[in-house]
Amino acid sequence: MATLSEEGLRGLKEMLPERGVVGFVLDDFLSHEEKYQRFYLTRYALAPTLVTFDQTQDLVITDFKEAPTLKEWIKGKPFVIVKDFKNGIALLRKEPKK
Amino acid sequence: MKSQSPKESSILKIAFYTLLLLNGLAFFFHAVREPHGGWDAWGIWNLKARFLFRGASHWQDALSPLLEGSHPDYPWLLPATIATLWHLLGRETTVVPNLVSFFFTFGTVGLLFFGLKKITNKTQAYMGGIVLMGTPIFMIIGWSQMADIPLAFFFLATFLLFCLHDVSSAPNQKLLILAGFTASLGLWTKNEGILFVLALFIARIRTLKEMLFFSLGLAPLLFLLLYFKTFLAPPNDILAGIHFQTILNNLLEPSRHLQILGAFYKQLGDRIWNWFPLFLIFYALVLKTQIEKNLLAYFKTSSLAILIQLAGYYSIYLLTPRELTWHLNTSLYRLLLQLWPSFLFNYFLVVSLKTPSERT
Numbered sequence: 001m002a003t004l005s006e007e008g009l010r011g012l013k014e015m016l017p018e019r020g021v022v023g024f025v026l027d028d029f030l031s032h033e034e035k036y037q038r039f040y041l042t043r044y045a046l047a048p049t050l051v052t053f054d055q056t057q058d059l060v061i062t063d064f065k066e067a068p069t070l071k072e073w074i075k076g077k078p079f080v081i082v083k084d085f086k087n088g089i090a091l092l093r094k095e096p097k098k
Numbered sequence: 099m100k101s102q103s104p105k106e107s108s109i110l111k112i113a114f115y116t117l118l119l120l121n122g123l124a125f126f127f128h129a130v131r132e133p134h135g136g137w138d139a140w141g142i143w144n145l146k147a148r149f150l151f152r153g154a155s156h157w158q159d160a161l162s163p164l165l166e167g168s169h170p171d172y173p174w175l176l177p178a179t180i181a182t183l184w185h186l187l188g189r190e191t192t193v194v195p196n197l198v199s200f201f202f203t204f205g206t207v208g209l210l211f212f213g214l215k216k217i218t219n220k221t222q223a224y225m226g227g228i229v230l231m232g233t234p235i236f237m238i239i240g241w242s243q244m245a246d247i248p249l250a251f252f253f254l255a256t257f258l259l260f261c262l263h264d265v266s267s268a269p270n271q272k273l274l275i276l277a278g279f280t281a282s283l284g285l286w287t288k289n290e291g292i293l294f295v296l297a298l299f300i301a302r303i304r305t306l307k308e309m310l311f312f313s314l315g316l317a318p319l320l321f322l323l324l325y326f327k328t329f330l331a332p333p334n335d336i337l338a339g340i341h342f343q344t345i346l347n348n349l350l351e352p353s354r355h356l357q358i359l360g361a362f363y364k365q366l367g368d369r370i371w372n373w374f375p376l377f378l379i380f381y382a383l384v385l386k387t388q389i390e391k392n393l394l395a396y397f398k399t400s401s402l403a404i405l406i407q408l409a410g411y412y413s414i415y416l417l418t419p420r421e422l423t424w425h426l427n428t429s430l431y432r433l434l435l436q437l438w439p440s441f442l443f444n445y446f447l448v449v450s451l452k453t454p455s456e457r458t
Contacts, residue, residue, distance in 0.1 A: 006134070019153070019156050019159065021164060036167070040137070040145075043141075044134070044141065044144065047145055047152060047153075048148065048149045048152045048159050050159060050162055
């Protein structure tokens with residue numbers, strides 16, 4: 001389980017700064033256990049970056065396996081896609097205020 | 099009661115080494131299949147080891163309150179050991195936490211075996227080892243790389259050192275200093291180690307002079323823990339959530355007491371223990387249970403300390419701000435497992451097919 005998560009997040013890890021805090025968003029309607037399992041596995045894979053359920057961070061990771069889709073979620077939000085890894089995982093950056 | 103023949107002893111020997119081999123293989127295959135261990139391993143212990151190793155000079159990020167849920171206030175023996183070994187190797191590998199876990203799991207079996215062999219005889223030692231290795235949850239938690247097994251190891255080591263001290267005709271204070279040190283390693287492994295030290299002090303209060311020697315061994319890591327808890331770690335999530343009104347409400351809530359007692363009772367017959375607690379109670383009642391005179395002081399200390407520790411666990415559940423059913427389901431078996439090897443050590447010291455005179 002953790003091994004799969006490690007492999008899935010390898011590309012993302014390389015794009016993160018060495019130190020800092022990133023937000024994390026995942027599918028709606030997940031069970032409590034599944035939600036936290038995916039969250040903790042992401043936190044473990046990306047350490048020492050601090051991963052938190054907070055969409056106000058400059059960098060946010062999305063992990064949508066089913067719903068909503070990335071396109072649906074990002075609509076109207078101040079984020080641009082830095083990279084979509086096509087496995088449900090994407091890295092977003094907050095748009096600078098104009 | 100008839101004493102055991104050499105044939106019966108050799109059956110026990112075969113059973114012991116077969117279990118050792120099978121459990122060793124099971125451990126290896128599990129390590130290959132799940133090299134990162136179970137939820138608590140990647141959610142808490144190995145995560146912190148990564149912060150220490152990968153974070154380098156920013157290691158204090160491991161104490162960030164943002165790591166809520168990964169218990170940033172927990173002591174650091176296990177993560178620090180893993181990170182140190184990675185540092186010595188010069189790279190991060192899952193082999194290290196697996197080897198550390200292997201050492202503590204089978205080290206606990208070894209400690210129980212050699213402790214019982216030294217104080218009683220080989221038959222008792224085989225019996226203790228067989229029951230411990232035959233307890234499914236012991237091996238599962240072991241290969242899942244959780245800190246409960248290292249803690250169980252340090253609890254057992256502390257009791258064994260007290261026992262060796264108490265049965266010796268010429269008491270050796272060095273054993274008490276060592277017992278203090280092993281207890282302090284438990285203290286630096288998990289928060290339950292703090293309760294264990296308190297339980298030992300209360301259980302041994304009548305021999306205060308001896309406990310001064312114990313304190314000598316305890317002091318270095320106790321001071322480290324105090325520094326860690328005072329200046330580095332965020333507040334404990336359970337303690338921070340307990341308020342006077344909660345305490346009062348929970349203490350006066352009979353259904354809460356019944357639920358906790360029910361959960362403790364349910365563990366006795368749970369298959370994760372292979373029904374051993376029930377069998378052991380039955381055999382203790384059927385067999386002639388006699389405590390040798392020289393074991394009496396030790397037996398009183400250890401039994402009282404275990405009871406105080408259990409009472410402490412009960413109180414934590416009584417006061418926890420978390421949802422009680424979830425808290426009991428996710429942790430009670432692990433808390434009991436921390437004491438299981440020590441309980442088996444005490445049990446097989448006194449419960450035997452042989453009378454004390456036949457044993458020696």
